[in-house]
Amino acid sequence: MTDQAVDTAVEELTKPRNQWLDVWDQFKTHKGAVVGLGFLIFITLFCAIGPLIWDVDPGKLDIRNKDVRPIYMAIFDSEAKTSWARPMGTDHLGRDIMANTMQGGRISLAVGWTAMILAVLIGTLVGVFAGYFKRLDGLLMRFTDLVLSLPILPLLLVMMLLFRDPLRAVFGPEQGIFILIVTGIGITSWMQTARIVRGDVMAIKEREFVLAARSIGTPARRMITRHLLPNVLSPIMVSATLGLATAIITESALSFLGLGFPSDFPTWGKILFDSVDRMTAFPERVIWPGLAISLTVLSVNYIGDGLRDALDPRIRGQ
Amino acid sequence: MKLKTAMLGAAASFAFAPMAYADGHEGERGRDGELKIIYWQAPSILNPYLSGGTKEIEAASLVIEPLGRYDETGALIPYLAAEIPTVANGGVSEDLTQITWKLKEGLVWSDGSAVTSTDVKFTADYCMNPEGGCAQLSKFDGVQSVDIVDDLTVTVTFDKPTPNPYGPFMGGQSPIIQAAQFADCTGAKAPECTDANFMPIGTGPFVVTDFRTNDVWTGVANENFREAGKPAFASLTFKGGGDATASGRAVLETGEFDYAWNLQLAPDVISSMAAAGVGTPVSAFGTLVERLEMNLTNPSPDLAEGVRSTVAEPHPFLSDVAVRTALSMAIDRELLVEVGYGQAGRPTCNLVPGPAIYASDNTACLTQDIAGANAMLDAAGVVDTDGDGIREKDGVPLRILYQTSTNAVRQDFQALIKEWWSEIGVETELRNIDASVFFGGDPGSPDTFQKFYADVEMYANNFDGTDPQAYLAAYRCGNEPKPDSQWQGENINRFCDPAYDAMIDELATTADLDRRGEIARAMNDMLTKDSMTIVPLVDRGRVSAHANTLGGVILNTWDSELWNVADWYRTE
Numbered sequence: 001m002t003d004q005a006v007d008t009a010v011e012e013l014t015k016p017r018n019q020w021l022d023v024w025d026q027f028k029t030h031k032g033a034v035v036g037l038g039f040l041i042f043i044t045l046f047c048a049i050g051p052l053i054w055d056v057d058p059g060k061l062d063i064r065n066k067d068v069r070p071i072y073m074a075i076f077d078s079e080a081k082t083s084w085a086r087p088m089g090t091d092h093l094g095r096d097i098m099a100n101t102m103q104g105g106r107i108s109l110a111v112g113w114t115a116m117i118l119a120v121l122i123g124t125l126v127g128v129f130a131g132y133f134k135r136l137d138g139l140l141m142r143f144t145d146l147v148l149s150l151p152i153l154p155l156l157l158v159m160m161l162l163f164r165d166p167l168r169a170v171f172g173p174e175q176g177i178f179i180l181i182v183t184g185i186g187i188t189s190w191m192q193t194a195r196i197v198r199g200d201v202m203a204i205k206e207r208e209f210v211l212a213a214r215s216i217g218t219p220a221r222r223m224i225t226r227h228l229l230p231n232v233l234s235p236i237m238v239s240a241t242l243g244l245a246t247a248i249i250t251e252s253a254l255s256f257l258g259l260g261f262p263s264d265f266p267t268w269g270k271i272l273f274d275s276v277d278r279m280t281a282f283p284e285r286v287i288w289p290g291l292a293i294s295l296t297v298l299s300v301n302y303i304g305d306g307l308r309d310a311l312d313p314r315i316r317g318q
Numbered sequence: 319m320k321l322k323t324a325m326l327g328a329a330a331s332f333a334f335a336p337m338a339y340a341d342g343h344e345g346e347r348g349r350d351g352e353l354k355i356i357y358w359q360a361p362s363i364l365n366p367y368l369s370g371g372t373k374e375i376e377a378a379s380l381v382i383e384p385l386g387r388y389d390e391t392g393a394l395i396p397y398l399a400a401e402i403p404t405v406a407n408g409g410v411s412e413d414l415t416q417i418t419w420k421l422k423e424g425l426v427w428s429d430g431s432a433v434t435s436t437d438v439k440f441t442a443d444y445c446m447n448p449e450g451g452c453a454q455l456s457k458f459d460g461v462q463s464v465d466i467v468d469d470l471t472v473t474v475t476f477d478k479p480t481p482n483p484y485g486p487f488m489g490g491q492s493p494i495i496q497a498a499q500f501a502d503c504t505g506a507k508a509p510e511c512t513d514a515n516f517m518p519i520g521t522g523p524f525v526v527t528d529f530r531t532n533d534v535w536t537g538v539a540n541e542n543f544r545e546a547g548k549p550a551f552a553s554l555t556f557k558g559g560g561d562a563t564a565s566g567r568a569v570l571e572t573g574e575f576d577y578a579w580n581l582q583l584a585p586d587v588i589s590s591m592a593a594a595g596v597g598t599p600v601s602a603f604g605t606l607v608e609r610l611e612m613n614l615t616n617p618s619p620d621l622a623e624g625v626r627s628t629v630a631e632p633h634p635f636l637s638d639v640a641v642r643t644a645l646s647m648a649i650d651r652e653l654l655v656e657v658g659y660g661q662a663g664r665p666t667c668n669l670v671p672g673p674a675i676y677a678s679d680n681t682a683c684l685t686q687d688i689a690g691a692n693a694m695l696d697a698a699g700v701v702d703t704d705g706d707g708i709r710e711k712d713g714v715p716l717r718i719l720y721q722t723s724t725n726a727v728r729q730d731f732q733a734l735i736k737e738w739w740s741e742i743g744v745e746t747e748l749r750n751i752d753a754s755v756f757f758g759g760d761p762g763s764p765d766t767f768q769k770f771y772a773d774v775e776m777y778a779n780n781f782d783g784t785d786p787q788a789y790l791a792a793y794r795c796g797n798e799p800k801p802d803s804q805w806q807g808e809n810i811n812r813f814c815d816p817a818y819d820a821m822i823d824e825l826a827t828t829a830d831l832d833r834r835g836e837i838a839r840a841m842n843d844m845l846t847k848d849s850m851t852i853v854p855l856v857d858r859g860r861v862s863a864h865a866n867t868l869g870g871v872i873l874n875t876w877d878s879e880l881w882n883v884a885d886w887y888r889t890e
Contacts, residue, residue: 059733060737061733061734061737063653063657092584092657092730093657093733093734095733161764165619165764165771166619168619169619169620173747262747262748262749262750263733263749263750264732264733264736264748274726274729277563277583277584277587278586278587281586281590
């Protein structure tokens with residue numbers, strides 16, 4: 001009897017549950033987050049792998065087949081100009097809308113991810129340094145306030161003016177603008193992350209385990225990487241998801257204003273901008289890119305919500 | 319039965335009576351409330367002498383007026399002048415070197431002071447100031463002196479016989495400004511006089527009360543306007559900015575504004591907006607030509623500022639006429655018209671598409687010929703040497719930066735032209751710039767059409783009046799925008815040909831109309847068909863829109879669209 005009891009106890013000890021499995025279990029209970037994750041995976045695959053399957057050049061003009069309606073229009077209106085070769089229709093110059101949506105999504109998502117990673121890196125760095133080293137705190141936080149007060153659109157316009165030509169010369173027109181926009185969005189959206197991280201780091205710094213670690217002589221470098229960062233991971237990840245959404249929206253806004261990428265370079269915002277004139281006659285041309293932007297942002301927000309719950313050990317398991 | 323008919327007749331005449339009064343549309347000044355005009359390019363200044371943009375010229379035409387204007391048929395009509403001087407009435411001297419303008423009697427500025435010949439002379443001095451970089455300098459081409467005869471009379475003396483002496487002080491580009499207000503704003507100080515440039519005192523139907531640059535300006539009726547009972551509107555809101563779609567909607571669909579200028583929208587878009595029944599699109603053909611301008615100088619960012627896009631450095635491949643011709647041959651102008659303008663445009667190969675006597679019979683460019691363009695490049699030795707699909711000339715690949723203003727139709731044109739050029743081995747990078755910046759003329763911005771930091775740019779331009787002499791004279795050697803003229807100047811391509819300059823001079827001394835037509839057509843051909851410095855695409859009719867409640871609008875392509883705003887009225 002006793003032996004058996006010991007055996008099961010040992011068995012339980014040898015099979016410890018990974019904490020990430022716990023996180024996943026908690027995450028799964030948030031329905032919105034799961035649906036959001038599913039959609040994000042779908043849209044990412046649609047944009048990343050889609051063009052390999054749907055092998056149509058998004059920039060190719062086919063003026064004879066312009067203004068083709070999406071295939072489902074045939075259900076409502078048998079007169080509508082539809083074609084199975086153009087399932088989502090074509091625009092007023094005969095460009096394939098499906099290929100454009102895929103290509104546009106690639107750019108929009110790439111801008112979103114890159115700008116978000118940049119913003120989170122800067123934000124975490126500034127936040128940790130400001131929270132951990134008292135001497136840097138005032139300086140870094142005033143700098144954060146300064147950047148917070150910069151309006152992003154005029155700033156991007158000025159950046160465009162100053163750096164467009166040098167970047168274009170080095171990286172080519174599309175790559176140059178990409179770097180410019182990503183940097184612009186990245187360096188103007190790290191401040192929230194920095195403030196949140198600073199606050200958390202300051203609170204954790206006063207806890208007993210940090211004191212214990214310090215008493216055995218842990219250097220600052222180890223203290224940050226070993227004890228502080230893992231404990232502020234949850235707010236960082238949440239603000240990262242929000243940052244991704246903001247970056248996609250900002251890029252769309254820029255493209256919608258006719259700034260940003262060249263006119264023959266589709267992004268979701270750009271497609272939306274080009275379609276507004278014919279919005280009443282061809283609503284699908286604004287609905288699809290608009291829906292793609294909204295749903296991506298919404299799903300990312302839900303993922304962030306779910307992650308916050310899942311990463312918080314106090315909520316987990318309740 | 320008879321009685322009934324008579325009663326019906328009486329009732330009908332009562333019913334029609336108010337309409338008769340409405341058509342008379344006369345009454346006291348300011349009876350019709352507010353007039354709201356929307357221009358989707360916002361004016362940045364109200365002094366046309368400091369800006370080449372149409373938006374500034376037209377906005378300013380509400381406030382400051384020239385001595386005479388052109389009406390919708392191209393005929394000359396006096397505004398501040400008592401009559402249009404001609405040889406027949408003795409106003410123009412027999413040897414064609416002098417024109418004597420006489421002002422109307424009793425004219426006053428909006429501040430109450432009298433308009434005198436001093437103001438007219440001052441206007442000429444202001445623009446012809448050598449330090450100034452005046453944007454309308456070509457209107458004063460050949461003016462030797464402007465002399466005051468008496469309080470109301472000035473004589474303009476030209477340095478040679480000038481058969482069309484209506485350059486200075488005629489049309490919206492050359493209005494009279496008040497000497498008292500601008501006295502300290504001459505020469506290099508001109509751009510610094512913000513108050514005067516934003517709120518000029520004028521003789522026009524409206525007075526500026528508030529001016530916000532690149533946004534909106536408001537005005538009230540000029541109490542000292544010379545015609546009693548005009549303007550019909552007490553106040554004016556002139557909104558600028560946004561885009562053509564928004565301004566079209568504001569007039570044609572929602573009725574928020576009364577008049578929208580230059581609706582450069584796809585034809586199907588305009589007709590679907592007009593279906594709302596709130597406003598009416600109006601169109602007329604003039605001399606407005608959408609064209610590609612080829613940069614004959616090198617716009618490479620590697621060059622130092624001050625050398626870039628100046629005559630110091632010729633363009634590495636666009637200076638070759640074969641390349642320019644091939645680029646033109648690859649374009650299908652019929653399709654561009656179909657996509658962009660419909661009824662409001664027609665394909666053209668001419669810089670001067672009208673009036674008929676000045677229009678060349680040049681139609682060779684109307685058929686697209688991609689094979690011919692390829693053959694021409696091959697023959698000129700511009701071939702693809704490194705196998706990347708792009709041709710090279712002397713080792714420089716044909717990569718073109720093609721810029722224009724942000725506008726849906728222009729972006730469609732860019733996409734189509736890029737596609738055709740790729741078929742002849744030319745790679746194109748597209749760039750679109752906000753219209754207020756592109757046409758703004760700010761010497762500090764790298765993105766203005768005058769600076770031309772690109773290989774090819776596209777926009778539309780026209781001349782007012784019916785005589786193309788001043789327009790063609792813009793392409794004189796040395797009239798190009800350059801750093802020492804604060805990047806002002808109208809020879810956008812940096813074209814320079816002594817033979818062409820000689821023809822400018824000849825045109826300026828020829829009085830015989832047939833001979834003038836011949837010279838002007840030859841000059842047009844030199845710029846277009848022979849050298850393809852300018853590649854005309856579409857002769858654009860101008861489409862503007864007014865609310866159905868706004869009466870008196872006569873669309874004029876020969877002068878400012880707002881030329882007769884004093885006669886506008888509310889129909890309800």
